[in-house]
Amino acid sequence: MTVPMSYYLVLSGLVFLIGLVGVLTRRNIIIILLSIELMLNATNINFVAFSAYLGNVAGQVFVFFALTVAAAEVAVGLAIIIALYRHQSSINVDDFRLLRW
Amino acid sequence: MTLPLADLLTILPELLIVGAACLLLVLDPVMPPAKKSLLAWMSLGTLVLCFFISASSMNDRVFAFSDLVVVDPYASFWKLLLYLVSALTILLSMTYLKEERIDLAEYYGFILLSLVGMMVMVSAADLLTIYLGIELMSISLYIMVGFKRFEGKSIEASAKYFILGAFSSGILLYGISLLYGIGGSTRLSEISAVVTSRGGDDPLVLIALMLVIVGFGFKVAAVPFHMWTPDVYHGAPTSVTAFMAVASKAASFGALLRVLLEGFGGVKPNWNGIIFAMCLVTLGFGNLVAIVQTNIKRMLAYSSIAHAGYALIGLVVAGQAGAESAVASQGVSSIMLYLAIYSFMTVGAFAIVAIVRRSGVEGEELEDFTGLAKRHKGAAFLMMVFMVSLAGIPPTAGFIGKFYLFMAAVNAGLTWLAVIGLIFAAVSAFYYLRVVMVMYMREPSASQESETRLALTPATAIVLACAIAGVVFLGLYPAPLVSVTQSAVLPF
Numbered sequence: 246m247t248v249p250m251s252y253y254l255v256l257s258g259l260v261f262l263i264g265l266v267g268v269l270t271r272r273n274i275i276i277i278l279l280s281i282e283l284m285l286n287a288t289n290i291n292f293v294a295f296s297a298y299l300g301n302v303a304g305q306v307f308v309f310f311a312l313t314v315a316a317a318e319v320a321v322g323l324a325i326i327i328a329l330y331r332h333q334s335s336i337n338v339d340d341f342r343l344l345r346w
Numbered sequence: 347m348t349l350p351l352a353d354l355l356t357i358l359p360e361l362l363i364v365g366a367a368c369l370l371l372v373l374d375p376v377m378p379p380a381k382k383s384l385l386a387w388m389s390l391g392t393l394v395l396c397f398f399i400s401a402s403s404m405n406d407r408v409f410a411f412s413d414l415v416v417v418d419p420y421a422s423f424w425k426l427l428l429y430l431v432s433a434l435t436i437l438l439s440m441t442y443l444k445e446e447r448i449d450l451a452e453y454y455g456f457i458l459l460s461l462v463g464m465m466v467m468v469s470a471a472d473l474l475t476i477y478l479g480i481e482l483m484s485i486s487l488y489i490m491v492g493f494k495r496f497e498g499k500s501i502e503a504s505a506k507y508f509i510l511g512a513f514s515s516g517i518l519l520y521g522i523s524l525l526y527g528i529g530g531s532t533r534l535s536e537i538s539a540v541v542t543s544r545g546g547d548d549p550l551v552l553i554a555l556m557l558v559i560v561g562f563g564f565k566v567a568a569v570p571f572h573m574w575t576p577d578v579y580h581g582a583p584t585s586v587t588a589f590m591a592v593a594s595k596a597a598s599f600g601a602l603l604r605v606l607l608e609g610f611g612g613v614k615p616n617w618n619g620i621i622f623a624m625c626l627v628t629l630g631f632g633n634l635v636a637i638v639q640t641n642i643k644r645m646l647a648y649s650s651i652a653h654a655g656y657a658l659i660g661l662v663v664a665g666q667a668g669a670e671s672a673v674a675s676q677g678v679s680s681i682m683l684y685l686a687i688y689s690f691m692t693v694g695a696f697a698i699v700a701i702v703r704r705s706g707v708e709g710e711e712l713e714d715f716t717g718l719a720k721r722h723k724g725a726a727f728l729m730m731v732f733m734v735s736l737a738g739i740p741p742t743a744g745f746i747g748k749f750y751l752f753m754a755a756v757n758a759g760l761t762w763l764a765v766i767g768l769i770f771a772a773v774s775a776f777y778y779l780r781v782v783m784v785m786y787m788r789e790p791s792a793s794q795e796s797e798t799r800l801a802l803t804p805a806t807a808i809v810l811a812c813a814i815a816g817v818v819f820l821g822l823y824p825a826p827l828v829s830v831t832q833s834a835v836l837p838f
Contacts, residue, residue: 248786254527254537261520268513277509298362304523307474307532312517314481318515321485322508325492329505332498338509341502344577 253294261287274329274336278322285315355416356410359396360462366392367458374451378621385451386440389458397429400694404834413533414472419834421469424600428468431593432461434693434812439585439806442700445708445801446583448493457589462484464597468604468717472531473522480518480565483597483815484511491582503581509562510574513722518561524554525609536607542612545754550597555610555617559624560734562605565598568658569628571652575710579647584708587643588696591650594691599657600687603678607664607836618665625662628655637777642699644711645777646692649736652774653688657681659751659767663758671838673758687735687820691760694813695732698725701801707799715781717790722800726785728814729775737816738771743820750828 260283268282289308296304326336333340354361370385377385388655400422407418462564463482470476474556488511492504524530528550540553563571579587610617632652639645642825663669663677702709702718702725710716719726735742753763790798820827 256838257523264516268509274505274509278512281509281512283514284513285519288516288519291520292526295523295527296529299527301530303531306525307526310474310478313426314478317485318481318512320513321488324500325488325504325508327494328495328501332501341505343499343502344506344581 250294250298253290253298257287257290258296260290262283272337272339274326274338277338278319278326284316284320285311350630353415357409357415358379359399359463359718362392362399363397363458363462363465367455367462370455370458371452374455377451382451383440386436386454389454389833390436392458393429393433393436394460394786395428397804400425402430409471413535414475415469415519416464416471417469418837421600422813423682423830423834424468424596425465427596427689428461428464430591430812431589431596431689431693432457434513434697434809435585435593436591437691438669438697438700438809439451439520440590440805441801444804445703446494446799448495448583449738452488452793453493456486456490459489460589461593461655461814464593466671467597468600470600470601470604471534471538473525473534473605473609476605477515477522477540479597479601481656483594484515487511487586487594490586490589493583499581503578503657504614506574506581511571515562516572517557517564521554521557521561522570524550524557528554536603537591537609538611541610546613546616550615550647551613555613556620556630558605558610559620561619562598562602564601564625566654566657567593567651568624568654569631570624572628572631576647580641580643580710581648584643584696584700584710587646588700589694589695591646592692592838594687595650595654599654599681602834603661603664603681606661607674607678609758609816612664614668616660618667622662624764625655625658625763628652628658629770630655633773639777640712641710641713643696644710645712645781646695646699649774649778650692652825653684653692653736653769654752656748657684657688658766659755660684662763663754664758666758666760669758670785673754673838674833675832676754676757678835679746679828680754682834683824683828686827686831687743687816688819690813690816691732691735691742694728694810694817695736695807696815698729698732699807702723703799703801705797708731712781713793714798715785716788716794718785718798720790721795721798725800725802728810729785730782731780731817735780735821737775739775741821743817743824746821746824774830 264280264283268277271277292304292308366389368556387462404422409416432638445768452577460483466475466479488508492501493506494500525537529537544551567575632648633654636645660677663673704714735744738748752767755764
């Protein structure tokens with residue numbers, strides 16, 4: 246028995262929404278970064294599910310690229326957050342008020 | 347499997363620039379500090395070389411890497427513009443980085459990497475390459491925005507840009523994944539075929555379209571996805587701000603036009619309304635909020651939002667359902683012309699902001715420009731020309747850009763859109779001319795006179811000369827650029 250395609254779509258939709266709401270509502274910059282990762286991983290679920298459903302490997306290739314890019318993005322992001330923490334001694338986005346948000 | 351040589355030659359400029367960027371990163375630690383400017387000249391040399399390579403293949407239309415990349419006149423036009431802007435940014439940075447004491451050669455490496463990302467974006471024929479280009483551009487820019495790492499402002503801007511940039515890429519990527527599910531491929535040509543046959547009422551197509559537009563909306567800084575722009579433009583080093591305001595906007599528009607017109611060309615009625623609404627709010631919000639700004643960098647940030655609104659007029663024209671192909675091409679070519687002209691005046695304005703120094707920091711507050719004409723006649727005059735051009739007053743190039751956009755709107759039967767654009771251009775004259783008024787009609791305080799100086803070096807002089815030449819020459823004799831943009835539009 247195989248899992249129907251729609252289940253994967255619902256799952257990825259939910260994960261994406263959790264990430265989206267997380268970015269918009271959480272104040273801790275690390276949690277925001279994790280929420281963005283959730284959004285990217287929802288995308289990967291989509292690609293792999295579609296790839297299996299359509300019997301086409303292009304989606305899986307895309308996942309490799311997406312993973313690599315996400316890793317590079319996180320590396321730069323964490324470096325920025327560390328530099329920010331040294332200045333502000335805080336990782337709460339409400340404390341970053343040098344520039345009007 | 348081997349990579350065919352023909353494919354590699356197609357992306358020769360990209361390869362050369364990546365090579366130069368890597369070389370810069372390697373050479374930076376081993377070069378004696380006194381010779382660091384050699385590295386900047388090396389990156390400039392690479393850009394000049396690539397300019398000639400891209401210019402010589404301007405009329406080709408070649409697909410490479412099994413249709414992942416296309417080099418057509420449209421892509422070549424954007425690439426030439428991007429080389430020019432990057433070269434001006436590098437020249438400006440050579441002085442600016444020394445003044446700010448952040449003179450590290452990897453900065454030039456990041457400019458080149460970011461440039462490659464933009465080049466990949468504009469010559470992508472597949473959503474995968476577009477995504478990779480966007481990320482390469484963005485990740486390099488996150489670092490460059492935070493380059494003044496001893497300054498809280500710069501790091502904070504970098505963090506904000508990173509969060510919102512990564513967020514928008516995530517949204518765009520989700521849209522791409524849905525498109526892959528619909529079409530079974532990420533090639534724009536195949537997506538176009540599937541989207542056209544399924545029609546715009548298919549919910550999956552609609553959701554994917556929305557997500558793609560939102561993702562690109564962030565990149566071109568269109569309202570309501572503009573909230574990062576003022577903070578990031580304000581906090582970033584000024585040379586980086588100029589680069590972002592011009593190059594990243596041009597590249598994002600280049601990719602957006604290709605995705606919407608080639609990928610979603612069959613469902614124009616479904617996205618034209620959204621672009622239309624975005625265009626109106628962007629014009630209104632950008633121009634009105636710019637009025638209350640007292641910091642020139644923030645003001646120019648809102649002005650760049652407003653200019654994205656003007657450029658969107660061209661996209662509305664090109665996306666009109668049932669428009670003749672001549673009208674649609676006019677919409678696209680007027681965007682290309684507008685952004686090329688916008689590059690000259692914006693780089694010029696930011697260059698003046700970067701070289702006017704007050705008490706060791708850059709003169710980014712409007713107040714720092716008080717009575718500038720008394721002491722530095724040349725700088726004040728150049729700033730006046732750039733402001734007049736940004737406001738779109740003849741005989742400067744800014745007028746020509748707006749003229750062709752509004753003409754395209756009128757030809758497409760959108761006369762009242764042109765009228766709205768004209769009204770907002772009049773509103774924008776208020777805040778641009780206020781800078782001129784402050785420079786020419788206010789008396790500077792005694793302390794200000796002694797504190798202000800110009801960081802004028804041969805390199806910055808070249809930047810200003812290029813910018814002013816572009817603004818004046820294109821204002822008086824735009825025909826060559828107009829014919830280039832008209833021959834380089836996307837095929838309809």
